[in-house]
Amino acid sequence: MTNSPRTPEPKAHRSPEPAPPATSYPQVTANINPNQAPPAIEERGPGVGAPETPDPGHAPTPAPLAPADRARLLAGEHHDPHAILGAHPTRTGVAIRVLRPFARAVTVRAAGIRAELHDDGDGFFSALLPLREVPEYTLQVTYDDANAEDPHTVQDPYRFLPTLGDLDLHLINEGRHEELWKALGAHPMTHQEVTGTRFTVWAPNARGVRIAGDFNYWDSTGFPMRSLGSSGIWELFLPSVGEGERYKFDITRPDGSHTLRADPMARRAEVPPANASIVTASHHTWQDADWLEHRADRPVHEAPFSVYEIHLPSWRPGLTYRQLATQLPAYIRDLNFTHVELMPVAEHPFGGSWGYQVTGFYAPTSRMGTPDDFRFLVDALHQSGIGVLMDWVPAHFPRDDWALAEFDGRPLYEHEDPARAAHPDWGTLEFDYGRTEVRNFLVANATYWCEEFHIDGLRVDAVASMLYLDYSREDGEWTPNAHGGRENLDAVAFLQEMNATVYRRNPGVITIAEESTAWDGVTRATHHTGPGGFGGLGFGLKWNMGWMHDSLTYVSHEPVHRKYHHNEMTFSMVYAYSENYVLPISHDEVVHGKRSLVSKLPGDWWQQRATHRAYLGFMWAHPGKQLLFMGQEFAQGAEWSEGHGPDWWLLDPSYSAEPDHRGVRDLVRDLNTTYTATPALWQRDTDPAGFAWVEGDAAEDNVLAFLRYDSDGTPLLAISHFSPVVRHDYRLGVPTRTLNKEGIPAWQEVLNTDLSRYGGSDVRNPEPLKPESVPYHGRPSSIQLTLPPLSTIWLRPE
Structure with a gap:
């Protein structure tokens, strides 16, 4: 546009x-x-x-x-x-x-x-x-x-003298300016005792750059900028220009033609479809010092971490950032999620891209308010004890002719080789990760969101498309790297530098990779070399796309056919400790004809909801962190649309007196509450000793049972039953003692997805289950219990 x-x-x-x-x-x-x-x-x-x-x-x-x-x-x-x-x-x-x-x-x-x-x-x-x-x-x-x-x-x-010093220019040339947003862009300031705004932009191929804006009625003739040596930086201090003024850069290309461009470093932009940059400065006073002080107290892989993924513009359509700050924290806190993950909030021209085609990498979208309004929302979430993650998109950018594409008349942010620059899937352009200034632009952008907006984590989108030179390309459409391989060495170096910089500068911040292949060492430290000869990429967590795909395939089959797909529910444990994983049921799984989670499931409405609840119980007990997209917490039947958001009316008691949708939401609340209070479910997510199968081969019964252990050896027994029948006197082997106790007197049901208040049939194990000296599943003791239909139950030692 x-x-x-x-x-x-x-x-x-x-x-x-x-x-x-x-x-x-x-x-x-x-x-x-x-x-x-x-x-x-x-x-x-x-x-x-x-x-x-x-x-x-x-x-x-x-x-x-x-x-x-x-x-x-x-x-x-x-x-x-x-x-x-x-x-x-x-x-x-x-x-x-x-x-x-x-x-x-x-x-x-x-x-x-x-x-x-x-x-x-x-x-x-x-x-x-x-x-x-x-x-x-x-x-x-x-x-x-x-x-x-x-x-x-x-x-x-x-x-006026130049406003940028030699150190800034040196760091920019070296690609090591970690606070690049403080050097480039538009900055209100006092210079030589005069108040105005400093404008700076990187355009090394330009024959000249001028500024157009409200302050000169968009005639840039009288406002040429100066080139600061060989840096490629153009600079001009404009007295009396202040906050709220709109502007763009009038760039003279190498061929003498002109292009009017938004500022790549703009920290505020117009509401789309308008696209001018806006001079801004922050006046927000943060109130989250206590949150930041304790954010790094415990490593994330040893902490509870359940995430609610949200598309801000459509969660409650029409709300501003400040209005969201009065509703969203209360909703997240009520459901006891530890974190919220925001789909991209950086400015983007087309709302239908959901933010994944970014034009303003340094500007929160103005659709819901100003940058300080967004800070207010993050602050409110922190004060409610909720961490804030944000989707970050360094893999590509759109071709809009007022944004980054051929910014100064030649490929600048994109690779100079058209075959390398064009992203084959989305019609966009890929960044040139080998160019120091471009890498600096992106690394600084990652730290910018963490430092200027107190973001607690970045979920990096489409990492696989960055790592492979042949991603979505046929033979002859890509060129091997210097070693003859398919790995994009520049992208590897960029991701390593980004992760190392973010973790060094921002204690307690987590980076998460959406990486859909078996790349070795995504969550390994950058200084540790793996079998492939590469250092780790340095991410803290990785989305487990394999688990997501396999488990959804399993539950989408009719129960009678699930026995033929039983390994799809157990295979994830073969590689569960190869990386630090998040188990995602994200927006990608409930759009474009894939149907919502509950609508993927077979059977009538009761069976669909029951399977939905059982699946969530299995997910919350499985090693790894959890992520659930909005609307799935109450079993919304329709696909998500950015046009109208979740179907909140389904939760209105006047719609149905039955606890169907409300019951699923109550279950999610209880899952999070029990999960957070049970260290066995999160303390050893990355330690194989924290997990043990009890029954992983009961394909005919559609049963999976396993133990989770905390660092003291205290267990939790999780049993998922994906058949629509009740199984009485079902025997399972159990441990007879923990590491710090002589024995386990009995097992108590602490969560059951079949309870009537969740919309289930209320088949329970109300009394403690005492172990019997009957060897089973390789253990000297066992218990007999009743398995409700299409359910997951959790048991803890009494």
Whole structure:
């Protein structure tokens, strides 16, 4: 989508300017003797001229502007406008030159002097002031439709020194500026005791860059930026420009054509489909110090971690960030999820992409409010004891011609090889991870969200598409790496650097990979080399896509056929400890014709809900962390749509007096409550000694039973039964003692997905089950219990 900035309403302190002239510019010269001495002036101290006169007339003009410089400035191709514009000492006085298109008159004012500049044509005005040093001065600009008695008084942008230091430029060139957002973009600031905004942008291939915005009525002619050496950075400080102003960069491409681009480092953007960048600064006062102080107290893989995935714009359609802050934390806390995961919140032009085609990597989407409004939401979640994860998309970006694609006229953020740049699945462009500045842009972006918005974790989207050069490509469509392999070595190095940087700078933050292959070492430390010769990627957790696919395939079969697919429920334990896993039932599984979770399941409505509950019970007991997408916590039957969000009306008692949807939600609440209170279910998720099969081969019965152990050896017994029949006197072998106890007197049912309040048939084991000295399943003792239909039950030692 492409949108031109809308014309802003005139502001009282500005004079509207007409459209810029169209084509060629006449050459104008001035009659001046460069060897003439400056006129005599009254000595009033350094830099002070003659007493101010009410009607000064025209001051003498300096040497004429070289035709090449004039042409380059007017065409937006000058790399050093500060050398031409502004005030400069000469042998004959201080020469001042201004570019103000469509101005009728320009007057310079300094201490003790006031002089009207000569109109040199094409918007140029100049004068030779009888001064020995450059004074502090202002400009008074009069336009045709303005009152000549009340001219527009402005500071001259071209009298200011650069706002970026050598260290910033060095770090950017090295690709090691970990706080890049503080150096590039638009920053309100005070510079040389003047308040304004610093604009900086990386555009190394540009012949010139200018700024267009509300403050100049989107005519960039008079606002060329300067190039800071070989860094590729362009910079300009604009006095009096402040928060709320919209802007873009007018870039002259290598071929001389122009493109108007949003700021890649913009920290705020217009509400789509408009796409201008907005000057912003944060004024939020954080209240989550206690949360941040204790966030790193316990490693995430040894802590409870159950995640509610949400698409913010559609969770409660129409709510702002601040309105969400009054509803979302209460809902998450009521269901006892430990974390919420937000689908991408970075700015994106098309709502139907759900945020996965990002154009504003540093700007929270403005659809629901300002960046500080988003901070307010994160703060509210933290104050409610809820961690905040965010989907992050460094794998690709869209081709919108106002955003990153060929940003300065040539491939810049994307790979220069078109075959490497084009993402084969989504019609987007892949980043050039081998370019230091691009890698820096992304690494800094990861830390930006953690540090500026206190995000607790990044779930990195589409990692597999980054890791493989042949991803979704046929033979002949990709080029092997330097070693002849299919691995994208640049992407590997980028992910390692990103993870190492995020963990070093932000204690307690977690990174999570959505990686759908068997890449070795996704959650291994970056300094540990695996069998493939690569260091670990350094992620904290990885989505277990294999478990998700296999388990959903199993439960989608009719119960009578599940015995032929029993291994799909047990195979995950073959590799469960090869990585640190999250078990995801995400948005990807309930869209595009895949149906919602409950609708995937066979049978009538009762059996579908029962299987849904049993599956969740199995998921919460299985080694690994849990993630559930919104709507699945109450068994929504329809696929999710970003247009209307979850079907909340299903929870209204007036819809149904039966505890069907409400019962599933009550179960999720109890699953989380029991899970969090039971260390056996999370403390040893990455330790094989924390798990033991009791019955993994009961395919005919559709039964799976296993033990989970905490660090003290205290067990929890989980039994999932995926048949619609009741099984009485079902015998299971159990341990006779824990590590710190002589024995286990009895087993007590602590969770049963078949309870009537969940919508089940209420088949239970109400009394403690005492072990009998009957060897079973390789254990000296066993218990007999009743298995409810299509259910999961959890038992703990009494």
